[in-house]
Amino acid sequence: MDVTLVNPSKTRVIADAKVKTDRVDAKMLAHLLRANLIAESYVPPKDVRERRDLVRARKALVEDRTREKNRVQAVLKRTGNQYSRELFGPTGREFREELTLSEVDRAVLEAHLAVIDTLNEQITKLDKRIEDTAAARHDAQLLMTIPGVSYFTSLLITSELGEIDRFSSAKKVISYAGLDPSIRQSGDKEVRGGISKEGSAPLRWALVQCANVAVRFDDYLGQFYNRLKQRKNHNIAIVATARKMLVAMFHMLSREEVYDPPTA
Numbered sequence: 001m002d003v004t005l006v007n008p009s010k011t012r013v014i015a016d017a018k019v020k021t022d023r024v025d026a027k028m029l030a031h032l033l034r035a036n037l038i039a040e041s042y043v044p045p046k047d048v049r050e051r052r053d054l055v056r057a058r059k060a061l062v063e064d065r066t067r068e069k070n071r072v073q074a075v076l077k078r079t080g081n082q083y084s085r086e087l088f089g090p091t092g093r094e095f096r097e098e099l100t101l102s103e104v105d106r107a108v109l110e111a112h113l114a115v116i117d118t119l120n121e122q123i124t125k126l127d128k129r130i131e132d133t134a135a136a137r138h139d140a141q142l143l144m145t146i147p148g149v150s151y152f153t154s155l156l157i158t159s160e161l162g163e164i165d166r167f168s169s170a171k172k173v174i175s176y177a178g179l180d181p182s183i184r185q186s187g188d189k190e191v192r193g194g195i196s197k198e199g200s201a202p203l204r205w206a207l208v209q210c211a212n213v214a215v216r217f218d219d220y221l222g223q224f225y226n227r228l229k230q231r232k233n234h235n236i237a238i239v240a241t242a243r244k245m246l247v248a249m250f251h252m253l254s255r256e257e258v259y260d261p262p263t264a
Helices: 022-034 046-078 090-097 103-135 138-143 151-161 170-176 201-217 219-231 234-255
Strands: 181-186 189-195
Touching: 046 103, 046 151, 046 201, 103 138, 103 151, 138 151, 138 234, 151 201, 151 234, 170 234, 201 219, 201 234, 219 234
Parallel strands: none
Antiparallel strands: 181 189
C-alpha cells in the first residue's frame, strides 16, 4: 500500500473548511490526491534522518548551555556581582569561587554550573562523532571548501537538504530553506515582504551563521555583503548573503565541485 505524507501548511483548503471532521478531511484529501493537487512532504531516508538527529541534538544542547549560562549571569546580577571578562573561562572560575554569596545563592549557582559542565561534556562527545561523520562524506567536504562552513554546519546543511537531486533548480532550494521573499498580491498590485521562513529553520539558521563568518574571510561574499549593507542594513545584507551561499552550495553539490567564486 502506498502512503502519501501531506504538507499541512500547503493544504489550507482543509484548515479553512467550515465543516471540519475526520470524514470530511479524509474525503477532501482523497479528491485532492485523485486530482494530483496534493503537496507532498519530503520523507528523508534513514541515513539522512540519523544525520539530522545528530546535528539537531548538538544544536539543542548548545542552546540549553546558553540558557544555563544566562541563568548564571542572572544570579550574579541579582546579587550585585559583575565580571567584564570571560565568565566561564579559567579566570572566570576563580572569580566565581571568590564570590561572597548566601548559601542558597551559592547552591543555585553551583547547580547551574554543574549542568553547564555536563552539557560541555556531551557536546564534546557529539562534536567528535559529527566531525568523523562529516570527514567521511564527500558532500560535507565540498561545502567545507567555503570559508565559514565548518564540519558541523556542513553536516547540518547537507542533512537538512537531503538528496540534492530532488531540487530541480536553485529557486526550489531557496524556497525550501524559507529564504525566498514573501509576496502578497491584490489585483495588479504586488507587495514583497521579508523572507517567507516556511522552510527548514535549522537550515536557515546554519546558513546565516556561515554567512556571518564568510563575509569576513571571503572576498567575493564580503564585497557582496558590504555593497548591500551600505544600501540596506546588516540583517537584510546577511540574509541575502546566506541566500547567495545556498545557491552556490546547490550548484556545488549538483556538480560535485569545490567552491570557486568569481574573481573580484
